[in-house]
Amino acid sequence: MRIDVITLFPEYLDPLRASLVGRAQQDGRFALAVHDLRQFATDRHRTVDDSPYGGGAGMVMRADVWGRALDAVAGPDTVLVVPTPAGERLDQTLAAELAGAQHLVFACGRYEGIDQRVADVAAETMAVREISIGDYVLAGGEVAVLVMVEAVARLLPGVLGNPESAVTDSFGAGSPGLLEHPQYTRPPVYRGRPIPAVLTSGDHAAVARWQRDESLRRTARRRPDLLAVLDADTLDEADVAV
């Protein structure tokens, strides 16, 4: 997979050179290139934005500048991802879909956004996904790109030390719609608190039942909206009153 990011602040993407994502690049799991949008501005002042038609506060990023940037970076096999509060919601399913792409180009919007004709023209030749990472407004798309690249990269073959965790995580493929149960490790007692006895009972069936019950209990308490989509027999399997 190749990932290109176009941004006014290339240094914002430096964290992608660290840790799991950085190592995945070094291991050749994917290639990452970051491009400065301003290099595609042609006037003397390197203008990338202008006032919005229809009035309103703030500035909008110019289509002609973005058009030149995408001409240079994107092609017919590209999935163009535009992080925006107005996008479809990112979830683990969408992350997995993006992880299957050959080429992702992330367009980092700033100000009030990008002239809509950029996405409309791009959609004539490539897949375009306007994606939100949550219902709040950031100053620009860069942080959302860090989130999406990490969510995608950890799903690429060979990136996770333990591929199993991509399945058992909250929202992982293995337990759609349930939050992950609480986790414990040594020391056995921490500030007077032991761990749940079942976890050292050696009774694997009891452990599995405890884990599922804790997942259901936690989901019911924190994300009742997720329970609504669980089918009846999943709930029936539980030993807890949900």
Ligand SMILES: COc1cccc(COC(=O)c2cn[nH]c2)c1
């Ligand atoms: C492209 O247009 C805009 C306009 C305004 C801000 C941004 C940056 O993205 C976000 O703020 C965001 C993404 N998911 N949740 C919030 C992009």
